[in-house]
Amino acid sequence: MPNIKSASKRVEITLKRTLRNARIKSAVKTAIRKYEEALKSESKDVAQTTLRKALVALDKAVTKGVLHKNAVARKKSRLTKRFNKIAG
Numbered sequence: 001m002p003n004i005k006s007a008s009k010r011v012e013i014t015l016k017r018t019l020r021n022a023r024i025k026s027a028v029k030t031a032i033r034k035y036e037e038a039l040k041s042e043s044k045d046v047a048q049t050t051l052r053k054a055l056v057a058l059d060k061a062v063t064k065g066v067l068h069k070n071a072v073a074r075k076k077s078r079l080t081k082r083f084n085k086i087a088g
Contacts, residue, residue, distance in 0.1 A: 024066045031057040035079065044087060051083050 002008045031054040038047040055076055061067040 020064075021066045024061050024064055028054075028057045028061050028067070032075075032079070039082060039086060042086060047083055047086065051079060054079060 002011060031050070035047065035050040035054045038050040041047075058067070058072045058076055062069050062072045
């Protein structure tokens with residue numbers, strides 16, 4: 001346990017940010033998982049709406065500083081490429 005007031009405040013801030021980051025990462029993973037399930041069902045409309053939600057979740061993760069923009073660009077590209085295969 002820190003003895004200095006500023007150090008104890010940093011511990012609190014770190015815990016809050018860790019929880020927020022975990023929540024955002026979980027939302028991204030859930031959105032991607034739902035998109036992959038929609039791809040398996042081969043329903044183009046459902047896949048398209050879930051793809052949009054996944055892309056929005058990824059963009060939010062970048063703006064919050066949870067994920068790096070290049071990593072998200074790569075993920076978005078791969079997800080879109082998979083959609084384009086079934087869209088034809």
